[in-house]
Amino acid sequence: MGKTIALVGNPNSGKTTLFNHLTGSTQRVGNWPGVTVEQKAGTLLHDGKTQVIDLPGIYSLSPYTIEEIVTRDYLTLDAPDLIINIVDASNLERNLYLTTQLMELHLPIVVVLNMMDIVEKRGDQLDVAGLSRAFGLPFVMISALKESGLEELFKAIAEPISVAEPITYSIVVESILDTIEEILAPLVPKKLRCYYSIKLFERDRQTAGKLAIPEEDQAVMEGLLSRYEKELDDDSEAILINERYKFVTKITRQVLVKNSEKASFSV
Ligand code: BGO
Structure with a gap:
């Protein structure tokens, strides 16, 4: 049987746009069993055999919404061979919060930094190698809208990728x-x-x-x-949320230089 890739990301991170590029006309649309949440699946155009599942857009793996339940049940019970975690790079800090949770699932992850056209237009600078080191995961920059970086993404997912390690808490x-x-x-x-x-x-x-x-x-x-x-x-859930945000905030400060900050710095 072919491998399965799950696409996971925040709503509006560009998941559908990327899914369309990955799977083209091979898409099948249905519902997840027992719920009225859309299920989209297709075959990776690049190799014609890997299954790509587009999971409902979520902000966290806490089970507050039906989308979060569907996504986390799929990831924990069906265990895909690879997660492509799509991140809106123009909204880095908030999107990387989900990445810290995905790292706890003991699955290989490739992080796709989407919307790089917006980051570049703003004149912001992103240290992708630094992000990759800090998270211990491969990061690939793309613009799903402009169709740039897709070849690098295909190359990255064809490589063997080790299982993600969770972040270290206090x-x-x-x-x-x-x-x-x-x-x-x-x-x-x-x-x-x-x-x-x-x-x-x-x-x-x-x-x-x-x-x-x-x-x-x-x-x-x-x-x-x-x-x-x-x-x-504080309650235990909030304690972990705080620690994850601290981790993400610290790394974001190290890897992202905003054009607006450069300007105000030189005044
Ligand atoms: C609209 N760059 C830019 N600039 N935009 C992108 C990129 C990218 O790399 N990737 C996606 N978008 P979804 P989810 C829209 O629909 O794939 C845009 O929820 C509009 N629509 O085109 O749907 C994408 O599946 C009217 O934008 O995300 C879409 O994860 C005006 O991000 C939006 C402006 O992408 C969400 C945008 C009628």
Whole structure:
């Protein structure tokens, strides 16, 4: 059987435009089973055999919208061979937040920086090698609208790509995640343990409901989480959201030089 690539990105990041270039007239449109969310699939024009699935546009993997549920269920249950994470490079910081979550799924990822024509028109400068180093992922610059960078993208996805590593959280968060992962060891396959431990840290009820965690282990997790929440005076989900944003903000500041900032700097 051929490989499967999943296209994942924020709404309006250019997913449909890229999907059209990748699959042309091979597209099939239907609905995801049981929900009225459109499902688009096609075959990669470049090799005529790889399946490309266009997943609903989302801002995070938290299950608040039906689109987020469809996308995260597909990524965790069907496990595509590769994620193409399409990022609106003209709105970098917000879009890269989703990338940090995708890195927790133990899947290979290529990040596509779309809308580079806008970045260039603004005169902003983006250090793509720096982004790639900081995230530990391949990044490719394209403009889906202008059809530039597509050959580089085809080359990148033809290369072997290793599984993404999650970002490193603060010491306390990492140590709580380690304990949750140990609790999950008999219940969840190794490659999904990181993702599940993060979901349990976030007190994601849907995930907790799927796992038969013994009561004494639930009490251990609850004790660790509530103590840390009290210490930081914040809920556990917000603690992780803050840490992800801090990571993304720090890197964005390092790799993006805005033309407007250059101008104000020289005044
Ligand atoms: C409209 N560069 C630029 N400049 N625009 C792009 C690029 C790019 O690289 N890629 C996509 N767009 P979708 P999702 C539109 O539709 O693919 C544009 O939600 C308009 N429409 O053309 O739909 C793309 O699937 C009227 O813009 O994204 C589209 O992820 C005026 O980004 C929009 C201006 O792309 C979203 C734009 C009637």
